[in-house]
């Protein structure tokens with residue numbers, strides 16, 4: 001039987017550009033092909049600076065991790081692996097759980113207790129992962145899971161697994177395919193630092209293939225109290241409301257540094273207040289709902305344009321790494337309470353009229 005799909009996932013779309021054995025069967029959930037949405041409320045018309053959001057929250061499990069997980073799980077399955085493991089601030093665990101379910105492989109996820117958002121936890125549980133929590137943070141969890149492949153028959157699917165980056169680099173291919181060129185600047189959140197490394201790999205490969213001429217300046221955006229790249233060294237106790245990027249010891253340190261240096265880009269950071277303001281701006285003025293960690297890219301752009309660090313006539317892409325529904329608690333805590341009226345509807349008319357005054 002032929003299964004018809006309009007979008008067969010990132011392996012089908014870009015197989016010839018992925019370093020994977022040719023006979024690997026794709027374990028996929030139609031990830032990728034996410035929208036690149038113009039953001040008029042963030043763009044600057046006078047200076048002709050156009051800003052687009054690469055909406056990675058529209059992947060099957062609601063984050064960019066799916067691009068990497070389809071490749072990691074396809075390879076794990078191809079190699080006969082019976083179990084996969086990851087440390088996670090939430091999204092990796094959700095994605096690993098879903099793709100493992102699809103592959104018929106058991107997922108083990110190690111998370112910092114109480115520090116991952118409820119939506120992500122629900123996903124990992126629902127997809128049948130064994131959820132293991134520790135009293136420490138993501139970096140502690142990472143140290144634990146890295147040891148496991150030596151101690152048990154389990155495949156590590158964090159982004160230190162090179163197949164993850166193979167999948168994630170397809171986001172850069174898509175940006176170019178959608179825009180028709182590379183952007184001038186690419187802002188994205190940085191936590192464990194795999195994604196910025198993967199994007200840069202994608203842009204470089206499209207450059208080497210002659211598909212793009214100029215490549216973007218990569219701007220790695222961190223949360224102020226979880227910003228090891230700004231400090232220049234790992235930090236012990238990272239803290240931020242953007243729990244997805246609450247990471248002090250990024251595993252892809254060298255690759256991410258290289259991406260920023262080679263692209264003539266830079267790292268920068270925003271405090272939690274600016275992150276939440278950017279999240280709200282996107283939701284209220286652009287109709288786009290992303291999770292706090294994703295908004296750090298918009299917060300970063302808004303700050304850099306204000307400082308005059310973005311050239312006129314530029315095209316900017318900000319990656320929104322995860323969907324806002326991942327973290328409803330943060331969203332609700334930032335918003336006014338619902339207004340209660342009697343069940344007959346009394347008072348609604350006056351409310352509407354007074355709001356429109």
Ligand code: F0G
Pocket residue numbers: 063087088089090091092093159189190191192193194195196244245291293294321322
């Ligand atoms: N944005 C979101 C929503 C994330 O979940 C992550 C990482 C990042 C940005 C940073 O990407 O690690 O490649 O630099 N989340 C991981 C996780 C760590 O476990 O879900 P990175």
